[in-house]
Amino acid sequence: MEYKSAFLILYFGHLPPYFDFWAKSCIPNQENFHWYVYNDQISEKTEYNDAVTVIPYDFDRLHDDINNEFGVKILYEGRRIACDCRLFLYVIREKDEDLSCYDFIGYSDIDMIYGKIKHFMPDNPYQYSMISASDNRPCGPFTLFNKKYIKNILFNDNVKKLMERNFSDKIYNSDIYNIDESQELLRVAKEYDPAFCRSDPLDPARTNRFNYRKSIAFWENGKLSVLDNRGHVKEGAFFHFSRFKNRSRFKINYLPPLHVPQSINTKECIKFDKFGVYKYGIVNLDSKLTKFKMVITTFY
Numbered sequence: 001m002e003y004k005s006a007f008l009i010l011y012f013g014h015l016p017p018y019f020d021f022w023a024k025s026c027i028p029n030q031e032n033f034h035w036y037v038y039n040d041q042i043s044e045k046t047e048y049n050d051a052v053t054v055i056p057y058d059f060d061r062l063h064d065d066i067n068n069e070f071g072v073k074i075l076y077e078g079r080r081i082a083c084d085c086r087l088f089l090y091v092i093r094e095k096d097e098d099l100s101c102y103d104f105i106g107y108s109d110i111d112m113i114y115g116k117i118k119h120f121m122p123d124n125p126y127q128y129s130m131i132s133a134s135d136n137r138p139c140g141p142f143t144l145f146n147k148k149y150i151k152n153i154l155f156n157d158n159v160k161k162l163m164e165r166n167f168s169d170k171i172y173n174s175d176i177y178n179i180d181e182s183q184e185l186l187r188v189a190k191e192y193d194p195a196f197c198r199s200d201p202l203d204p205a206r207t208n209r210f211n212y213r214k215s216i217a218f219w220e221n222g223k224l225s226v227l228d229n230r231g232h233v234k235e236g237a238f239f240h241f242s243r244f245k246n247r248s249r250f251k252i253n254y255l256p257p258l259h260v261p262q263s264i265n266t267k268e269c270i271k272f273d274k275f276g277v278y279k280y281g282i283v284n285l286d287s288k289l290t291k292f293k294m295v296i297t298t299f300y
Contacts (some may be wrong), residue, residue: 001124005104005144006097007035008089010082012059014041017109017252018245020270021219025114026051028222032118035108038089047297065092066167070160074167083140084166084179090155104131106144107180112240113180113217113277115224120237129153129193130186133202133237140181141261142202146266149192156188160268204236213243213296216278218285229298242280251281 015037026035030051036245037048038057045055059077062085067073071090076082086107090099099105104125125131129149145153153159162179179185189195199206204226205215214229217239227233244250274285278294285291 001126003032003103003125004101005033005106006099006102007033007106007108007144008093009035009037009088009108009110010057010062010086010089011037012040012077012082015039016102016245018282019110021113021252021272021275021277022110022181023048023052024270024272025219025222025224029114029117034102036089036093038093040088045057055093055097059262062092067164070155070163072160072163072167076256080178081167084163087180087185088154088163090150103147104144105147105150106131106142107140108143108214109141109240109242110237111242111245113219113224114238115219115236117202117237119235122196125196127193128196129191130197132186132195132197133199134181134197134201134206136186136197137183138181138185138197139199139203140241141180142238143180145189146193149189153185153188158184159188180185201234202237203240204234205239207234207236210234215239216276216298217241217296218276218291218294220272220274220285222227227295227298241277244277244281247279249280253281253283 027049033051035052037052037054039054040058042054042056045053048054063074066085066088068260070088090105093099122128122131126146129146130138130268131144133139162184166179186195186197200208204210205212210232211228211230215226218225223235224239225235226239272284276283276285276291276294278297280297283290
């Protein structure tokens with residue numbers, strides 16, 4: 001079944017050094033998926049590759065747009081704001097990016113690597129109001145909404161109440177659950193059609209019996225395989241490495257040429273057709289020995 005989907009991502013700050021690997025993993029999915037990355041460190045809209053578009057956008061504009069469209073003021077800037085607000089980018093940017101050609105609109109992260117996404121989507125996605133890679137709730141790294149219902153969901157009174165509660169606090173409150181992963185958002189979506197909320201088969205590291213804390217991933221020419229220290233191996237749509245990325249030991253053995261403030265150079269990109277992701281970083285899979293070393297790290 002043919003369809004097109006757009007992921008809208010809001011990222012404030014310098015793009016991380018693993019951005020090139022993330023963007024390369026998007027390319028094999030370009031026929032059915034496109035990613036729009038809104039960032040405050042670039043100066044012009046750029047087609048980074050055939051699957052990724054980067055767009056200048058900052059917190060002040062976000063504040064004004066959310067207030068104008070939803071009548072809600074954002075009183076502080078932070079990571080949770082960026083997570084929650086990406087949900088509403090469709091309403092804000094619908095005309096600017098001409099999102100009319102997409103059947104599904106959603107959000108994702110950039111601390112992840114994608115496999116062949118369509119292979120793991122439900123057979124008939126149009127029957128669902130929401131497609132999530134988490135069990136029984138929206139998934140922060142991977143959620144799509146049926147565009148037929150998305151404005152009804154976003155302008156729902158209960159969703160607006162969540163916005164007012166989360167955005168009106170001047171101080172970060174860890175007790176407030178992100179809107180983009182809230183049960184209330186799921187409940188509203190299910191008013192229109194059933195929701196597909198399952199980690200299996202989209203997110204192999206979170207599937208039954210997998211030890212996601214001791215898992216690693218191999219990306220080979222668009223195919224993503226995830227394995228753990230229990231001997232499980234499973235292909236899937238993505239691998240989310242958020243638990244690795246902020247550790248000092250997490251290194252990238254490729255220095256991207258493009259992460260310069262105010263510009264993006266798309267003429268150079270990583271040449272690796274195979275790479276691995278594990279707790280020590282992202283590495284070129286240039287030998288079987290490299291794979292073996294990665295696997296050994298799952299046991300300690």
